[in-house]
Amino acid sequence: MIKYRLEITKGEPIRYISHLDFASLMQRAICRAHLPAAYSEGFNPHMKISFASALSVGVTSDAEYMDLELKKDICQPELFDKLSKALPPGVRLLKARQIDMRAKALMSIVDEASYSIVLPCQDDLNTVTEAINKFNQTKEIVVVRETPKKRKEIEIKQYLPKAMQYNLEDNTLNISLNIKITSTGTTKPNEILDVLKNEYKLNISVENALVCRTGLYHQGKALIDID
Template identity: 45%
Template structure:
């Protein structure tokens, strides 16, 4: 049989506030339906249950928004990038914005294998003074290790947070809110969630925050410090 020719496209998308409480699978389904509506010649897997050849770099936790989500999909035709961008962008639902798109030439790593760093901004309101949170952040940054108890429906285990941190945790006040900025490693063994960092600070300092007014946004997903649109 002749070799099937296919073309891989990589896209950078947002996940905005109105979609923060939909799961990663539901988010992927929204994007998949948009690709179908755009009438792009997308390639499907073979077998009894064919599915669209669509992959994402890193699943986003429920309740977290993002400025930079990355996906790859495969087309059976070599379409120019502006055409694919315009067709897909016009069909994406509210809360998803297409920021960039490019065709990937030649051999390249799987998208999921590229991301090794995520950056987050955590905003929240609190009745405690900023100085208490600044002290907690300073102690966190100076500590050699910080353990957090991660609970799942199946088990509870201790996570050492500092092994996943890149650089210092930063803190500032902005419009009556406290904002934390964190860069964390993404490894084959796992990572730490930004909500876990915030909860560790709460427990270690005795401070409280308004859980209904916490906003977590992923501001970047990187490979070796570079945007995933720029690496293969």
């Protein structure tokens, strides 16, 4: 048995597929690549793959992470070449490295994500600066998260480890932010954008925002570098 950690992308062509569909896509690619994937035992065996953190529908990613168990040894260059050729448009394999079979699950170690957001904005720089400075300086912001079954209040500033960064050029607002991922919850980029629009009165087009997750981390280190 051998385990690999993969760094992969989720690009524009597949930004609207769900996390479950993305996982199925990766399983089919592994099968097409004829990699000796390990499977669980029992009545309904499944491929032994695991992901770090589910990506919201409509969000792209420059760095998603997946652990893959193989039932026999295969060298890194062979795995990299075979899987790269089997991946569909929208997915690229960036890195692959062997990790200890006893390594902790990705989902249990990921504690932060970074995002890049690009969206239309009709305000001038002074207005944007004033609104985002107020947002950054506010200690507590509560949003309401609604699902078909329940309504829940979320305090989002607890999940923002540092100030939001931004620049405005040609009516396009570029935002960079980091979001904590905890065992008790997290917030989402769109919730933050809704606050900027509705509470801080920025004239932004949230529905046209291009959100990209640029990294996933454990204690400041990219997950590809964690054993």
